[in-house]
Amino acid sequence: MKPSRKAVVAAASGVAVLAALVGCSSSPGSDAGSGKVTITIGNRPTTSDADNRAYYDKQVKAFEKANPDITLKPSETVWDASTFQALVAGGNLPDVLSVPFTEPQGLIARKQVADLTDALKQTKLGGQLNPTVLKVAQDSGGHTYGVPITAYSVGLVYNRDLFTKAGLDPDKPPATWDEVRADAKQIAQKTGAVGYAQLSTKNQGGWMFTTQTYAFGGTIENAAGTKVTFDDTPSKDALQALHDMRWTDQSMGTTTLYDLDSMAQGFAAGKIGMFMSAPDQYSASVVTNGMDPKNFGVGGLPQNGGDHGTLSGGSAEVVNPDATAEQKVAALKWIQFFYLTKYQDQSVAVAQAKAQAADKQPVGLPGLPVMGADQQAKYDEWIKPYVNVPVSNFDPYVKVAADQRIIPEPPAQAQEVYAALDPVVQAVLSDQNADIPSLLSKAATTVQAKLGR
């Protein structure tokens, strides 16, 4: 029997679909053995960010010219918690990607990033990185899984305009939590704005409560990450301080749920006097939400009963766990070329600063040195003509941050710890009769049960 035309069409489309399905699961070919190596690199700026994209593309070409054995495949992929796991599962994770400082420890624990220890030894990069900052991307055995490219320590961001209106000196932000409380009360009474606010939701509540606990001299977990340690006096004092500002002084307003977005919006709109954040908050406040740059102020993290330290923030480059040894070395070469050459080469520093300034991105935000302090100083000197942020507004931060101790995030299951601490902060802010010791011990039990997993 001659097959009908219908049958042929159906068969053809069936085969086509099968081919498509098979095509989905085939992996890209590798060019191992030829001495050439190809890596995909993330964080290519989008078309809406034309200047930075042009700069990025130019650097890709320059890198490939300087390293004829390495082929780069740029991708616009950026870090996003909700798509990262899908990228990993689908094998579409770029070989190099920026992640915020909150992530490396979790990625290391889940073995979703490559161990760069050997590759760092092979390239010249190994010994040049600032060891204090590098800790965010190291495990307890000293293995390194990422390269920090920008680093900040958490401080106190404040609205200089509200400080002035409240009769406070905008050049003298509070240095202790007692002063925070007094200033917050004064701002609330004199201006009607919220004196002090604190992040409280989407795990950011636990994250900032961790910072506050550090400032009160406490810890969240023991060094090995096996035991919960926040059920103690410093954490209780930190919560009590929040409770007193919220309920006794009425200086924290009535909103109890803040995430980074709503905080940045409220702050930029002049409705919030102070909150804990790093200098890079400038971008969210001024660039995204249109705050007047001259009103943006930042100081060091206020301390309680001594100089205890603060939490760090920033971003690090990590490498795909499936990368080969050659790809890891190539990835490190690219990271060094694109993100870190500016600390060694004046022309690169200037070109990057120019591109950022042209794109109205802030140039000259203070931070922690990711390489040596002397290299950082040289870099700061090179980009001076292009600085577009009010430098003197950052002085109170710079003065304190240089010597302040940096404490890393809790070593084990940080995100789950933060998730368990969110409701503690929310309870204190929404319930006048919240039982602080019982809230903390309940959260400690929850977290302790998760530390074993």
Next chain:
Amino acid sequence: MVIREQAPTVPEPVEHRATTRGTARPQARRRNRFAAWYRQGGPTVVLFALPVVLIFLYFSWGPIVNGLVMSLQRTNLVAPAQWVGLGNFQYVLADPALGQATVNTLYFTVLAIVFGFPLPIFLAVSMAELRGRSWIYTTLAYLPVIVPPVVSILLWKVFYDSSADGLFNSIFGLVGIPPQPWLDSPATAMPSIVLEATWAASGTAVIIYLAALTSVRTELYEAAELDGAGIWSRVWHITLPQIRGVILVMLLLQIIGTMQLFTEPYLFTGGGPQGATTTILLLIYNYAFVNGDYGAATALSVLLAAGLCVLSAVYQFTTRKWSTD
């Protein structure tokens, strides 16, 4: 199709012959059936359906089966997964957050059904009664559905500002009601979410009920009017019984939909305050995308799906009698 119409005539002689030949009967019948199926264009049908079936299997059932498998594994999606048996299920069942999330989800479902379910029926019946310019009411009712959820939720977040100058609180202030905490208190957060969700979702239900109402025979109303029935007894005795099939299906859909609440708590509150709006789906999201624990996330998803299957079955069983017309 011509071939189909001829089909019944083919097996008849086969059967007749088969009865006389004893043992050869089933085999011959099978072979002839196959031949008949072949002649009738069976292969064409199969080939024609193949792409759709394959796509459906790969994209619809693939993830479901994958999820089932993953719920029994511990995986970082890079290295080969480890089998952990029911370990993930034990873990999620022991998580103290699950109890609260379940209570929250059921609380939302109950509130959404009690307040959100009758409203569209009421609106649809009233709108069907109105003569002329009915498109205006339909449009007004459906408009909230057209607004993208993220936009409407962010708008309502502004309305719900708990300070005295928030939109709702200002309106309350005009009539002397003190400012309400809305999303900022564990007691009022969930009802606030229900209010927004009802506003956002009822438009679709109204349209469906309006369509169902057109099938109600008008002579029933005329007869009832002649018998002296008022508007309420007409609605109660004619309208509602006539559309009860649709009402029951909508109720089931709404129960399943509300059990899968995610967008609103995620955008409004992030699950707070104090976990008062953490739903099961938000918990699943946090397991997967915040903690990177795919095993726990899929295990809880499987539990939720199983719960909803049981619920649907029980629902079908108990309402079978009422829904038959």
